[in-house]
Amino acid sequence: MTSFLAQAQEPMTRAEVLADDPVWLILIKVVALFGFGVLMTLFMINWERKVVARMQHRTGPNRVGPNGWLQSLADGIKLAFAEEIIPTSADRKVYWLAPVISATPAFVAFSVLPFGPQVSMFGEQTYLQLVDLPVGVLVVLAASAVGVYGIILGGWASGSPYPLLGSLRSAAQVISYEIALGLSLFAVVLYAGSLSTGDIVDAQQGGWFALLLLPSFIIFVISMVGETNRAPFDLPEAESELVGGFHTEYSSLKFALFFLAEYVNMVVLSGFAVTLFLGGYMAPWPISAIGDGYFNTGWWPVLWFVAKMLIFLFLYIWLRGTLPRFRYDQFMRLGWKVLIPANLVWIVMIAGVRAINTSTDVTTGQKVIFGAVAILLIVLLSLLIPEKRVEEDSGVPTTGGGYPLPPLDLEVPKLTPRQAALEREQRRRKRAEVGAGASTAGGSSATTTDGTGKEADDGNV
Amino acid sequence: MPDDIAASGGLDAYLPLVMLLALSFGFAVFSVAIAPLVGPKRFNKAKSEPYECGIEPSPQPVAGGGRIPVKFYLTGMLFILFDIEMVFLYPYAVAADAVGMFGFIAVTIFIVAITIPYVYEWARGGLEWD
Numbered sequence: 001m002t003s004f005l006a007q008a009q010e011p012m013t014r015a016e017v018l019a020d021d022p023v024w025l026i027l028i029k030v031v032a033l034f035g036f037g038v039l040m041t042l043f044m045i046n047w048e049r050k051v052v053a054r055m056q057h058r059t060g061p062n063r064v065g066p067n068g069w070l071q072s073l074a075d076g077i078k079l080a081f082a083e084e085i086i087p088t089s090a091d092r093k094v095y096w097l098a099p100v101i102s103a104t105p106a107f108v109a110f111s112v113l114p115f116g117p118q119v120s121m122f123g124e125q126t127y128l129q130l131v132d133l134p135v136g137v138l139v140v141l142a143a144s145a146v147g148v149y150g151i152i153l154g155g156w157a158s159g160s161p162y163p164l165l166g167s168l169r170s171a172a173q174v175i176s177y178e179i180a181l182g183l184s185l186f187a188v189v190l191y192a193g194s195l196s197t198g199d200i201v202d203a204q205q206g207g208w209f210a211l212l213l214l215p216s217f218i219i220f221v222i223s224m225v226g227e228t229n230r231a232p233f234d235l236p237e238a239e240s241e242l243v244g245g246f247h248t249e250y251s252s253l254k255f256a257l258f259f260l261a262e263y264v265n266m267v268v269l270s271g272f273a274v275t276l277f278l279g280g281y282m283a284p285w286p287i288s289a290i291g292d293g294y295f296n297t298g299w300w301p302v303l304w305f306v307a308k309m310l311i312f313l314f315l316y317i318w319l320r321g322t323l324p325r326f327r328y329d330q331f332m333r334l335g336w337k338v339l340i341p342a343n344l345v346w347i348v349m350i351a352g353v354r355a356i357n358t359s360t361d362v363t364t365g366q367k368v369i370f371g372a373v374a375i376l377l378i379v380l381l382s383l384l385i386p387e388k389r390v391e392e393d394s395g396v397p398t399t400g401g402g403y404p405l406p407p408l409d410l411e412v413p414k415l416t417p418r419q420a421a422l423e424r425e426q427r428r429r430k431r432a433e434v435g436a437g438a439s440t441a442g443g444s445s446a447t448t449t450d451g452t453g454k455e456a457d458d459g460n461v
Numbered sequence: 462m463p464d465d466i467a468a469s470g471g472l473d474a475y476l477p478l479v480m481l482l483a484l485s486f487g488f489a490v491f492s493v494a495i496a497p498l499v500g501p502k503r504f505n506k507a508k509s510e511p512y513e514c515g516i517e518p519s520p521q522p523v524a525g526g527g528r529i530p531v532k533f534y535l536t537g538m539l540f541i542l543f544d545i546e547m548v549f550l551y552p553y554a555v556a557a558d559a560v561g562m563f564g565f566i567a568v569t570i571f572i573v574a575i576t577i578p579y580v581y582e583w584a585r586g587g588l589e590w591d
Contacts, residue, residue, distance in 0.1 A: 021477075026476070087509055087510060089511050179543040189551060253483060351553075355562050
């Protein structure tokens with residue numbers, strides 16, 4: 001009873017408003033979110049093809065529908081009526097299950113993304129968000145982690161070498177970059193003081209975390225691309241090495257589900273990035289100042305949210321159109337040896353700054369000591385980084401064609417004076433035997449034309 | 462305390478999430494199930510062999526307890542180490558202002574303790590891919 005009274009007096013929190021939603025409203029939101037995911041996928045495939053085409057001086061799809069915008073829909077319908085080929089070596093049950101495991105969690109992650117503030121939907125006050133969980137951030141991480149199961153089971157169940165290798169790569173890649181991704185969220189959670197996505201958006205009213213926590217933002221964006229297996233980190237489906245990667249043996253709608261999962265994951269992580277770092281659904285600065293924050297109320301924020309999301313989706317396309325694919329060892333090195341240590345140092349730094357600023361009993365002198373210790377630690381840590389090894393090259397020098405060459409500084413060994421004298425004596429005797437008429441001319445020619453003789457003369461002088 | 466659970470949403474708060482899960486799961490199962498029904502069936506023995514760019518399929522790498530490069534297992538183990546670190550860091554991040562300086566020093570010791578094996582692993586070459 002007392003808690004009920006307290007609730008009536010205070011303004012209801014986001015979670016309480018959402019918990020009050022009637023079932024029909026929840027159903028509308030669920031269907032809308034699902035539809036949003038599918039529509040964004042169809043749009044994204046087309047957009048990607050068009051933008052990449054423009055980057056390569058082509059036109060891209062322009063036949064189906066206005067300006068070719070229905071191409072991906074046509075492709076999707078066509079896939080449904082394509083023949084399904086299951087290899088004889090496949091493990092049938094797991095083969096069927098894998099696309100389902102891949103696609104389902106991708107959609108679930110949508111549920112915690114806040115699309116807008118409190119609005120009135122059909123006379124019911126609610127937030128434009130499905131649920132506001134106290135652990136919302138973890139739901140997105142968990143969903144992207146479960147998605148790996150779909151990929152690795154799909155590759156394994158195909159019973160074929162290329163899919164197996166692709167799925168193993170993918171699993172190693174996703175778990176490596178998930179650490180970088182998770183650690184980059186630490187700073188955001190620290191400054192928002194909550195794991196709830198709604199609270200994180202509210203905490204950014206003073207300024208976007210992308211500006212305040214720039215290193216975290218950069219690391220997040222890099223690992224976001226690695227997490228979704230997109231170019232330049234699309235090693236699981238590197239067509240030049242692995243044919244198609246984990247979905248080589250998939251066809252028809254099962255293949256379409258993998259495709260859908262990949263694109264929905266991109267959309268979800270873009271929305272997640274917007275929520276965590278770009279102020280979520282709130283309007284960007286000059287617009288937010290208009291009319292005392294009018295554009296931050298009602299249905300307007302959906303526009304800002306989708307617009308910011310499209311920035312990240314464009315970034316995905318841009319990267320794909322610009323950068324060549326990484327080599328696998330380079331890729332793992334970037335994750336384990338650059339992103340994670342940088343993240344750890346940054347976390348300790350920011351947590352320290354936060355702890356010092358919030359605690360009252362720290363004097364300025366102590367702050368200086370703390371700063372000095374921190375800098376000392378960073379210097380010591382940087383000493384631990386091993387020096388770059390210079391590869392020794394003592395082999396036979398090769399030209400561009402790769403053919404071995406003999407050493408170019410080859411020297412003809414000089415004769416000793418005694419050897420030279422003996423040789424001269426021998427030649428003189430020979431000439432004396434051949435004829436006396438040529439003896440004077442032959443003597444001079446022996447010193448000029450004969451290579452070894454000339455060398456010997458030089459040695460004597 | 463039941464009141465606290467109710468205030469933080471409780472398990473009821475997860476109901477919409479479960480509904481979205483059910484819808485997407487249903488959609489996925491429907492797609493997987495409908496595909497063989499609406500698609501054509503033109504059987505061909507060569508089509509159902511595992512794809513290996515046209516050459517004779519190699520002996521299956523997975524069927525008879527085949528081998529997988531050990532690097533992947535090592536990566537998995539490293540992941541567990543860091544994932545646990547990550548999971549322990551989140552509660553601190555949420556409660557950082559409440560635990561103050563003491564909490565920061567404790568968490569720094571924790572991070573250093575994880576970093577020592579990490580540096581060791583690096584020095585031993587465990588992070589080199591090949």
